[in-house]
Amino acid sequence: DLGRVGDELELPVYAIGGFARDLLLGGKNDDIDISVEGDGILFAETFANRHGCRIKSHAKFGTAVIVFPDKAKIDVASTRLEYYETPGALPTVERSSLKMDLYRRDFTVNTLAVRLNPQNFGLLIDYFGACRDLKDKTIRVLHNLSFVEDPTRVFRAVRFEQRLNFQIARHTENLIRNAVKMGFLDKLGGRRLLNELIIILREREPVRAILRMESLGLLRFIHPDLVLDSENIRILDEVKKVVTWFELLYQQDNVETWVVYFLALTSLVSDDSFWETCTRLSVSEHYRERLIDMRVHGEQVLKVMEQKAARENTVRRSDIFFWLRSLSLEVLLYIMAKTRREDVRKFISLYVTQLRGVSCSVTGDDLKSMGLPPGPRYREVLDVVLKARLNGEVSTHADELLLAR
Numbered sequence: 001d002l003g004r005v006g007d008e009l010e011l012p013v014y015a016i017g018g019f020a021r022d023l024l025l026g027g028k029n030d031d032i033d034i035s036v037e038g039d040g041i042l043f044a045e046t047f048a049n050r051h052g053c054r055i056k057s058h059a060k061f062g063t064a065v066i067v068f069p070d071k072a073k074i075d076v077a078s079t080r081l082e083y084y085e086t087p088g089a090l091p092t093v094e095r096s097s098l099k100m101d102l103y104r105r106d107f108t109v110n111t112l113a114v115r116l117n118p119q120n121f122g123l124l125i126d127y128f129g130a131c132r133d134l135k136d137k138t139i140r141v142l143h144n145l146s147f148v149e150d151p152t153r154v155f156r157a158v159r160f161e162q163r164l165n166f167q168i169a170r171h172t173e174n175l176i177r178n179a180v181k182m183g184f185l186d187k188l189g190g191r192r193l194l195n196e197l198i199i200i201l202r203e204r205e206p207v208r209a210i211l212r213m214e215s216l217g218l219l220r221f222i223h224p225d226l227v228l229d230s231e232n233i234r235i236l237d238e239v240k241k242v243v244t245w246f247e248l249l250y251q252q253d254n255v256e257t258w259v260v261y262f263l264a265l266t267s268l269v270s271d272d273s274f275w276e277t278c279t280r281l282s283v284s285e286h287y288r289e290r291l292i293d294m295r296v297h298g299e300q301v302l303k304v305m306e307q308k309a310a311r312e313n314t315v316r317r318s319d320i321f322f323w324l325r326s327l328s329l330e331v332l333l334y335i336m337a338k339t340r341r342e343d344v345r346k347f348i349s350l351y352v353t354q355l356r357g358v359s360c361s362v363t364g365d366d367l368k369s370m371g372l373p374p375g376p377r378y379r380e381v382l383d384v385v386l387k388a389r390l391n392g393e394v395s396t397h398a399d400e401l402l403l404a405r
C-alpha cells in the first residue's frame with residue numbers, strides 16, 4: 001500500500017538502503033527505509049491515517065517514523081525538504097534528487113532503491129554500482145572523503161564486511177588506514193562511537209569484527225590499552241561459545257550480549273583504563289557505575305570460586321547459589337567464559353540451568369505467623385531454609401516450616 005499512497009499523492013516512493021540490499025541478497029530485513037521524492041511527512045501522515053499507525057515527524061529534516069500498533073516501524077525520508085526558518089516566514093525549500101540522497105550514503109551496497117509505486121513496482125535503481133559490489137561481495141565507499149565526512153563509517157565498514165561476509169575494497173581499506181593515520185577518528189564523539197560498538201557487539205560474529213578492528217588499528221580509539229593478546233582472544237572465543245549455549249537453551253531470556261562481549265574485550269585492562277574507556281565512550285554515569293560494579297564483583301566472585309575449587313573436592317550446591325545469586329546473567333556468562341577451570345565453568349552452568357530458579361516455599365508471612373518479629377532475622381532464617389532445600393536436606397513445605405521453627 002506504500003506505493004498506492006504514493007500514487008494518490010503523486011509522489012514517487014522507493015524502498016532504499018539496507019532493506020533493498022537485503023532483498024537482493026535474499027536475506028530478511030524488517031527495517032523498511034522509504035525515500036519519497038517530495039513531501040515525505042505528508043506521505044507518512046496519509047499512510048498512517050489509513051493504517052491506524054502513529055507517526056513521529058521531524059519537519060526540519062523532512063523525516064518521519066511510522067509506528068504500527070504492533071510497534072513495527074517504517075522510516076520515511078524526503079528527498080525534498082521544505083521547512084520554515086521562523087514562524088510566518090516563507091518556507092525554505094531544498095530540492096535534491098533521489099540520486100543526491102543516495103550519494104550521501106556510506107557504501108555502494110546501501111545505495112539501491114526499489115520503486116514501490118504500482119506502475120513501476122520493483123524497478124531497481126542502481127546509480128553507484130551497488131549490484132556489481134553485491135555480486136563481488138565488496139564494501140566500497142562512494143568517494144574519497146567519505147571517512148573524513150563521517151568517521152563512524154570506518155566501524156560500519158567492518159560491521160557490514162563481517163556480517164555479510166564481504167571484503168572491504170582495497171582502496172576503501174587504504175582510506176580507512178589513512179583516516180586512522182591522520183587522526184580523523186580522534187574527533188569521533190564518544191556517544192557515536194559507543195553506538196557503533198554496541199551494534200557490532202550485538203552482531204552474530206562480534207569476535208571476527210573485533211579482530212578486524214584490531215588489524216585496522218581501530219581498537220586504540222576506544223582505549224590505547226586495548227590490545228588483543230592470545231588470552232584476550234581466548235576469552236572472546238569462549239564468550240561466543242557460552243552465549244550461543246545460553247541462547248539455545250533460553251530463547252526468551254533477555255541477555256544484553258554486547259555487555260558480555262564488552263566485559264570480555266576490556267577484561268585485561270586495569271580498572272583505571274576501564275573507567276577511562278567508559279568515559280571515552282560517553283557511557284552515562286549511572287551505566288558506567290553499573291558496568292564497573294559488574295566487572296569488579298564478577299572478578300571477586302570468580303576468584304573465590306576458583307580458590308575454593310582448587311582447595312576442596314566437593315562444593316555444595318548452596319555455596320554455588322550464594323556465590324552467584326547477586327550476579328546478573330551478563331556477568332555470569334562473562335565469568336563462565338573467563339575461567340580456565342572446567343569445574344568452575346560447570347558450577348556456573350549448574351547455577352544458570354538449575355539453581356537460579358530454586359526458592360523455598362516458606363515465606364515472611366509464615367515466619368510472622370510463627371511469632372517472629374519482622375527484621376533482619378527473616379532473611380537469615382529464609383536463607384537457612386533455602387540452603388537446606390538447595391542441598392536436598394528438606395523437600396516439603398512441612399519440613400521447611402519445621403526447620404524455620
Ligand code: ATP
Pocket residue numbers: 016017018019029031033104105106107110111150152153
Ligand atoms: P541494519 O540491517 O543493521 O539495520 P542498515 O543498512 O539498515 O543495516 P542502518 O544503520 O539502519 O543500516 O542505516 C540505514 C541506512 O542509512 C544505511 O543503509 C545507510 O545507507 C544509511 N546510513 C546510516 N548511517 C550512515 C552514515 N553514518 N553515513 C552514511 N549513510 C548512513
